[in-house]
Amino acid sequence: MAKRDGNTGVAPSVIAIVSGGLDSTVMLQWAVSRGSVVEVVTFDYGQRHRREIDSARCAASRLGLRHDVVDLSFLGALYRGGGGALLGDVAVPDGHYADESMKATVVPNRNAIMLSIAVGVAIARKAPMVAYAAHAGDHAIYPDCRPVFASAMDVVARLADWHEVGIERPFVAMTKAQIVRIGSDLSVPMHQTWSCYKGGDVHCGTCGTCVERREAFAVAGVEDLTVYA
Amino acid sequence: MAKRDGNTGVAPSVIAIVSGGLDSTVMLQWAVSRGSVVEVVTFDYGQRHRREIDSARCAASRLGLRHDVVDLSFLGALYRGGGGALLGDVAVPDGHYADESMKATVVPNRNAIMLSIAVGVAIARKAPMVAYAAHAGDHAIYPDCRPVFASAMDVVARLADWHEVGIERPFVAMTKAQIVRIGSDLSVPMHQTWSCYKGGDVHCGTCGTCVERREAFAVAGVEDLTVYA
Numbered sequence: 001m002a003k004r005d006g007n008t009g010v011a012p013s014v015i016a017i018v019s020g021g022l023d024s025t026v027m028l029q030w031a032v033s034r035g036s037v038v039e040v041v042t043f044d045y046g047q048r049h050r051r052e053i054d055s056a057r058c059a060a061s062r063l064g065l066r067h068d069v070v071d072l073s074f075l076g077a078l079y080r081g082g083g084g085a086l087l088g089d090v091a092v093p094d095g096h097y098a099d100e101s102m103k104a105t106v107v108p109n110r111n112a113i114m115l116s117i118a119v120g121v122a123i124a125r126k127a128p129m130v131a132y133a134a135h136a137g138d139h140a141i142y143p144d145c146r147p148v149f150a151s152a153m154d155v156v157a158r159l160a161d162w163h164e165v166g167i168e169r170p171f172v173a174m175t176k177a178q179i180v181r182i183g184s185d186l187s188v189p190m191h192q193t194w195s196c197y198k199g200g201d202v203h204c205g206t207c208g209t210c211v212e213r214r215e216a217f218a219v220a221g222v223e224d225l226t227v228y229a
Numbered sequence: 230m231a232k233r234d235g236n237t238g239v240a241p242s243v244i245a246i247v248s249g250g251l252d253s254t255v256m257l258q259w260a261v262s263r264g265s266v267v268e269v270v271t272f273d274y275g276q277r278h279r280r281e282i283d284s285a286r287c288a289a290s291r292l293g294l295r296h297d298v299v300d301l302s303f304l305g306a307l308y309r310g311g312g313g314a315l316l317g318d319v320a321v322p323d324g325h326y327a328d329e330s331m332k333a334t335v336v337p338n339r340n341a342i343m344l345s346i347a348v349g350v351a352i353a354r355k356a357p358m359v360a361y362a363a364h365a366g367d368h369a370i371y372p373d374c375r376p377v378f379a380s381a382m383d384v385v386a387r388l389a390d391w392h393e394v395g396i397e398r399p400f401v402a403m404t405k406a407q408i409v410r411i412g413s414d415l416s417v418p419m420h421q422t423w424s425c426y427k428g429g430d431v432h433c434g435t436c437g438t439c440v441e442r443r444e445a446f447a448v449a450g451v452e453d454l455t456v457y458a
Contacts, residue, residue, distance in 0.1 A: 068307055078297055078346075079353035109349035109389045116345045117307075120338035124308035149388040156385055159378040160338045 012039040012127040015118050020056030022193040022213060023133035026183035027171060031131060032063055033186055039066045041121055043114050045107055046073030052194040059192070070117055079108060111144035112153060115167060119157045122165040130157065131168040136175050137212070147172065176212060177219035184222045191225035202227045241268040241356045244347050248272070249285030251422040251442060252362035255412035256400060260360060261292055262415055268295045270350055272343050274336055275302030281423040299346060308337060340373035341382060344396060348386045351394040359386065360397040365404050366441070376401065405441060406448035413451045420454035431456045
């Protein structure tokens with residue numbers, strides 16, 4: 001099991017959950033820059049913003065990493081209307097990411113599902129760690145982004161198998177602006193990442209995540225090469 | 230959200246995870262007998278024993294309950310050889326269920342994945358509870374059947390959303406023989422449930438779960454109407 005048919009021929013040290021958004025793409029390159037042997041997993045919830053998944057493919061390919069896209073689009077039908085805007089049930093709200101309206105973008109229990117599958121991958125490949133890019137701005141809106149939830153998931157991951165897996169959130173104490181700064185230092189092509197919830201040809205510039213993204217570049221003092229509508 | 234298009238027109242009180250095996254089928258009928266409004270979720274891991282899924286359909290249909298089958302067969306490809314016998318990689322071992330050889334039947338992190346999705350369903354449908362049929366004989370073999378794992382999952386489920394979901398394991402302190410006794414008392418057609426890991430036309434009678442099943446009927450003093458090869 002330890003030796004496999006990946007790019008490196010060795011067991012990965014990290015299974016990185018990468019959406020193709022800014023935070024997770026920076027995290028991915030950050031992990032690689034530290035010498036980790038990384039494999040990438042992306043989850044497809046049948047979102048409107050499939051452009052994000054293309055960005056994840058692009059990042060994994062650029063770094064020469066094994067990449068699996070896990071199709072969870074069945075959750076939409078399963079939840080039958082309880083899935084929120086990301087599963088295409090209601091209109092994506094405009095406004096600031098931290099607004100009440102953004103609660104509509106929650107896919108019920110997405111983080112537990114995503115982390116559980118990533119931990120399964122880590123167990124199967126004997127990787128000691130799963131990493132994802134939760135940051136300090138997330139937990140006000142999404143209950144399953146709160147630190148208390150993440151700690152509980154970490155306990156579950158360590159108990160799930162005789163092969164213990166830890167869940168790391170390297171950016172958990174950082175703001176999005178700090179993540180942009182790291183991305184800039186590592187020369188991550190951040191304009192190739194995708195944040196917009198609307199999934200047009202270019203970023204809309206007005207939805208919650210676009211507003212948050214623009215603010216982060218502004219606060220970080222990093223030039224934003226993203227094309228906005 | 231509370232009112233929906235199910236059989237009853239009301240929100241469920243329990244989302245029951247039913248494999249179609251003996252334990253979960255008895256649990257399902259037990260929950261219904263106590264007046265719970267139950268919806269059934271079955272997970273398809275691409276196992277060899279699809280007969281088990283047919284048995285779950287049969288039980289849900291007999292009781293007139295909404296039933297969703299969630300296709301998780303993609304885990305086999307995702308895990309690439311790390312999935313164990315249930316995903317069709319290695320031969321199913323004969324022998325006693327509690328033997329070392331039965332470790333080959335583990336699907337990495339299956340319980341966390343299954344429970345996380347069921348909790349997502351419960352959140353989406355405003356059900357307060359997920360139930361599954363872990364019993365006292367499970368936890369020696371499967372790390373994710375241990376009580377300590379289940380407690381950790383319960384914490385995760387309660388934190389995952391502002392709508393709190395509990396995870397119940399009503400048979401956790403019981404032996405399989407005690408479950409057979411409950412099934413007998415409730416007149417559950419237990420011979421229609423499926424245990425065999427080999428998935429032939431009839432139960433093989435010799436694989437680990439068949440041996441365990443036969444023992445349970447014998448110990449319970451209940452006539453076993455199952456047809457064995």
